[in-house]
Amino acid sequence: MIHFYFEGELLEAREGQSLAAALVQNQERITRLTRIKSTPRGLFCGIGSCFDCLLSINGVMNQRSCITEVQEGMVVQIQNGN
Amino acid sequence: MKQSPDAIVIGAGIVGATTALALTRAGFRTLVIDRGNLANGTTSAGEGNILVSDKGPGAELDLALRSRDGWFEIAEEIGNSFELEAKGGVVVARSDAGVKGLRDLTSKQRSAGVEAQDVSAAELRHLEPHLSHAITEGAYYPQDSQCQPMLATAHVLKTVANNGGDFLPGTTVTKIKHSHGRVEGIETPDGFISAPIVINAAGTWAGEIAELAGSSLPIAPRRGFILVSVPTRKLIFHKVYDAEYVANVASGSADLQSSSVVEGTQSGTILIGASRERVGFKEGIDYSVLRILARQAIELFPILAELQLLRVYRGFRPYAPDHLPVIGEDSEIKGLWHNAGHEGAGIGLAPASAQLIVESIRGIPTFMDAAAFSPSRFSKEVVA
Amino acid sequence: MEIKHQVIVVGAGPAGLNAAKYAANAGCDVALIDSGKRLGGQYWRHSGVDELDRKLHHNFDAGSLLMDAVRANPHITIYSDTSIWSASIVDNQIVLRTKSGVFLTERLILATGAYDRVIPFPGWDIPGVMTAGAAQALLKGSGVLAGERIMIAGTGPFLLPVAASLASEGSRIVRISEASGVLAWLPQLHVLLRNPSKILEAISYFSILRRNGVSIRNREAVVAARANESGVLESVTVAKIDSNFKILSTHEIECDVAAISWGFSTDIALASSLGLKASAAKDGSLFISTDEDQLASTKEKSYKIFAAGELTGVGGSDLALIEGAIAGLAAASAKSDKRRLFKVRKKLRRFAGSLHHVYRVPLGWKEWLTPETVICRCEEVDYGTIVHAKNQLSATDARTVKLMTRCGMGMCQGKMCSRNISDLLGSSDGDRIRGSERPIITPITLGELAQEGLL
Numbered sequence: 001m002i003h004f005y006f007e008g009e010l011l012e013a014r015e016g017q018s019l020a021a022a023l024v025q026n027q028e029r030i031t032r033l034t035r036i037k038s039t040p041r042g043l044f045c046g047i048g049s050c051f052d053c054l055l056s057i058n059g060v061m062n063q064r065s066c067i068t069e070v071q072e073g074m075v076v077q078i079q080n081g082n
Numbered sequence: 083m084k085q086s087p088d089a090i091v092i093g094a095g096i097v098g099a100t101t102a103l104a105l106t107r108a109g110f111r112t113l114v115i116d117r118g119n120l121a122n123g124t125t126s127a128g129e130g131n132i133l134v135s136d137k138g139p140g141a142e143l144d145l146a147l148r149s150r151d152g153w154f155e156i157a158e159e160i161g162n163s164f165e166l167e168a169k170g171g172v173v174v175a176r177s178d179a180g181v182k183g184l185r186d187l188t189s190k191q192r193s194a195g196v197e198a199q200d201v202s203a204a205e206l207r208h209l210e211p212h213l214s215h216a217i218t219e220g221a222y223y224p225q226d227s228q229c230q231p232m233l234a235t236a237h238v239l240k241t242v243a244n245n246g247g248d249f250l251p252g253t254t255v256t257k258i259k260h261s262h263g264r265v266e267g268i269e270t271p272d273g274f275i276s277a278p279i280v281i282n283a284a285g286t287w288a289g290e291i292a293e294l295a296g297s298s299l300p301i302a303p304r305r306g307f308i309l310v311s312v313p314t315r316k317l318i319f320h321k322v323y324d325a326e327y328v329a330n331v332a333s334g335s336a337d338l339q340s341s342s343v344v345e346g347t348q349s350g351t352i353l354i355g356a357s358r359e360r361v362g363f364k365e366g367i368d369y370s371v372l373r374i375l376a377r378q379a380i381e382l383f384p385i386l387a388e389l390q391l392l393r394v395y396r397g398f399r400p401y402a403p404d405h406l407p408v409i410g411e412d413s414e415i416k417g418l419w420h421n422a423g424h425e426g427a428g429i430g431l432a433p434a435s436a437q438l439i440v441e442s443i444r445g446i447p448t449f450m451d452a453a454a455f456s457p458s459r460f461s462k463e464v465v466a
Numbered sequence: 467m468e469i470k471h472q473v474i475v476v477g478a479g480p481a482g483l484n485a486a487k488y489a490a491n492a493g494c495d496v497a498l499i500d501s502g503k504r505l506g507g508q509y510w511r512h513s514g515v516d517e518l519d520r521k522l523h524h525n526f527d528a529g530s531l532l533m534d535a536v537r538a539n540p541h542i543t544i545y546s547d548t549s550i551w552s553a554s555i556v557d558n559q560i561v562l563r564t565k566s567g568v569f570l571t572e573r574l575i576l577a578t579g580a581y582d583r584v585i586p587f588p589g590w591d592i593p594g595v596m597t598a599g600a601a602q603a604l605l606k607g608s609g610v611l612a613g614e615r616i617m618i619a620g621t622g623p624f625l626l627p628v629a630a631s632l633a634s635e636g637s638r639i640v641r642i643s644e645a646s647g648v649l650a651w652l653p654q655l656h657v658l659l660r661n662p663s664k665i666l667e668a669i670s671y672f673s674i675l676r677r678n679g680v681s682i683r684n685r686e687a688v689v690a691a692r693a694n695e696s697g698v699l700e701s702v703t704v705a706k707i708d709s710n711f712k713i714l715s716t717h718e719i720e721c722d723v724a725a726i727s728w729g730f731s732t733d734i735a736l737a738s739s740l741g742l743k744a745s746a747a748k749d750g751s752l753f754i755s756t757d758e759d760q761l762a763s764t765k766e767k768s769y770k771i772f773a774a775g776e777l778t779g780v781g782g783s784d785l786a787l788i789e790g791a792i793a794g795l796a797a798a799s800a801k802s803d804k805r806r807l808f809k810v811r812k813k814l815r816r817f818a819g820s821l822h823h824v825y826r827v828p829l830g831w832k833e834w835l836t837p838e839t840v841i842c843r844c845e846e847v848d849y850g851t852i853v854h855a856k857n858q859l860s861a862t863d864a865r866t867v868k869l870m871t872r873c874g875m876g877m878c879q880g881k882m883c884s885r886n887i888s889d890l891l892g893s894s895d896g897d898r899i900r901g902s903e904r905p906i907i908t909p910i911t912l913g914e915l916a917q918e919g920l921l
């Protein structure tokens with residue numbers, strides 16, 4: 001079991017899981033609010049094609065959570081816009 | 083009306099559209115024709131610049147000053163549906179020669195009616211917080227503006243249609259008919275359309291159109307690339323460019339001229355230019371040029387190193403040998419007018435070029451002397 | 467840094483893996499480039515946790531053997547986690563630019579695969595609505611069930627394995643709504659009967675689903691979705707539809723996930739960058755056409771670009787394996803007798819072709835839209851804006867609409883919306899093909915671009 005932070009909360013994940021999967025497992029579906037209308041978005045295509053599951057990882061925005069493997073101690077945040 | 087309009091405009095880019103607008107306003111039944119859809123050529127590869135900062139005193143600057151106001155008048159009339167914004171320009175200089183050149187230029191520009199303010203390092207920092215700290219000299223031009231060229235062209239054309247004008251996209255002009263030195267109309271695959279006035283607003287392809295009348299216009303392409311970033315939070319607040327840019331515009335060299343131009347847009351993207359090369363209508367992307375553009379942008383704004391790029395635009399600026407646009411009546415064929423060759427300043431200069439040419443067509447006093455833009459300056463007879 | 471190989475294969479799914487294996491066994495020095503961390507592409511996406519992978523894949527053993535063979539082959543250098551951000555031909559050499567260096571070769575095999583085809587509907591952007599591929603990736607790649615009450619919808623054979631694996635892992639599938647009719651296979655029965663393995667496969671899925679009490683309804687589609695106050699999926703509107711996708715009646719179904727698949731779109735981005743012209747199939751899907759040796763570039767050129775797998779037309783993993791083998795042999799200029807391979811390929815292509823007839827997607831989905839339905843997800847451009855641009859601003863072709871409304875200009879580079887925009891505008895195939903030029907295939911930072919030692 002590894003642990004990471006999401007919006008300040010400590011969550012559990014299995015090694016090798018994608019960040020998106022870990023979030024879904026923890027009942028978190030919203031990864032960002034869109035730039036213009038601030039609509040919530042999350043995982044959509046699951047394979048890195050749609051760029052909807054973006055969130056901020058360790059301060060860097062626009063990371064595709066579905067193709068990023070979750071790491072111990074990651075600090076993840078919902079991103080606002082791009 | 084499509085059968086015999088009062089005037090035909092060839093080219094539905096920004097210059098053709100604004101020309102058509104000025105014509106319809108003056109009461110001409112106008113037909114705009116293009117082999118493709120609107121803004122099919124260089125207009126769609128443009129940044130939407132409306133600048134007075136990059137021109138020294140002269141005819142082009144006078145045109146630019148009038149044109150800048152012209153854009154705001156258009157927005158007043160049809161609504162600002164094309165992201166028109168007086169965002170202001172910041173020009174920076176880095177070398178000693180560059181600084182001196184800039185100070186020289188701003189002082190001359192002020193005499194010509196441009197609001198050009200020399201700014202201190204502190205003021206530069208305030209205008210553009212992310213500007214490299216190595217840059218300490220610059221000038222600020224509050225009049226510099228920007229718009230979205232596609233929307234501008236579309237809304238202007240829509241107004242032309244509302245004014246009774248017509249737009250015929252997807253139609254190639256195959257010949258410009260004339261007889262006894264007077265234009266008669268144009269041939270298309272769908273038939274002949276007669277008109278006493280034909281305006282060549284075909285931008286980078288204006289030379290080809292001139293040839294369809296048996297005339298000629300020395301307009302050639304100057305290739306440019308623009309890098310487009312992902313939409314991002316606002317990092318750049320004005321149009322910012324290196325003073326070297328002005329020298330490059332005027333350069334006669336066929337080699338790559340590049341100097342950094344960086345600006346944001348209302349949609350959140352950051353546009354990075356500018357390169358100029360004489361390579362004909364060369365297709366494809368030259369990645370070594372893109373690399374230079376990236377490097378130069380990072381020199382101005384180190385924070386941009388982290389910025390993700392999404393797209394590259396390629397466009398062919400139309401230019402005449404003396405780098406001035408061609409606005410006026412053909413030297414041989416009456417009724418054939420040219421409004422083309424605006425080299426990287428097409429969007430900015432469009433409204434005033436349109437005004438100038440329509441005033442000339444109407445035979446009323448023009449708002450400025452158009453001699454510098456006359457097509458006759460290229461005539462074979464006029465040889466020094 | 468320049469990296470040269472005799473043969474380069476892009477894409478480590480079934481087609482690419484087999485192409486690499488065959489080319490290497492024929493004596494070539496091969497590079498296998500893939501953007502993912504693990505081999506397998508989408509079809510053999512796995513978590514690395516052995517028992518889970520074995521359980522979830524119906525032929526994972528075969529895939530696993532192939533992946534092991536490729537990994538063990540001394541003539542194959544694997545470059546995982548490597549994305550190609552641009553590609554071009556320079557002095558008759560194929561140049562692939564990545565963040566780890568510039569790859570050069572004269573023999574390239576493209577096996578870039580496909581991604582789920584998506585169709586917009588009101589609420590399709592609500593978190594919880596996803597592609598069937600996403601639900602599959604969560605399970606196979608990370609061992610995670612997408613949700614607790616899962617709605618599966620769309621059309622095509624892909625719905626069954628996705629539903630079956632989710633159901634067998636304990637997920638509650640509230641319904642499978644298949645848009646095609648029950649008798650859709652009738653006109654293609656002769657093709658189906660020649661492919662008994664496909665029939666057996668389908669039967670195995672049906673029995674898993676029946677065991678788990680999952681109901682399958684035909685002539686149904688998800689036409690709208692609703693969110694709760696937290697902004698995530700709460701329910702979907704399921705409609706009875708006719709063969710033109712016209713809505714006949716509707717009812718609501720509560721679910722926390724709607725996994726929807728409308729078949730697949732080929733990923734032609736890299737191929738287009740290299741100058742390969744896409745062709746349009748009868749149903750409007752784009753693909754790269756090849757000759758019998760899987761050659762996609764013109765014969766006269768000194769460099770050779772081959773294409774294999776979904777890139778040449780969606781046809782499943784067995785076809786991808788065969789095409790990969792043929793491409794690998796051809797790239798290696800091997801003297802082997804490919805006739806048996808050609809025969810199997812022909813049969814599998816026939817089957818793939820029949821799928822297009824059975825699982826049609828007519829344009830009737832346009833009627834499901836409201837002006838507020840987002841069409842370009844990245845740039846949040848809604849249907850009303852596109853209609854306005856078309857009707858009021860002369861934006862009658864996809865390119866003009868794109869430049870005016872920004873739809874297709876977002877980070878996904880039009881993958882999610884290009885086809886739909888073209889369909890909404892009634893664009894010609896030529897228009898769609900022209901619009902696929904992309905000098906930057908996947909985002910690269912200015913800093914990375916500034917550093918490159920580019921040709």
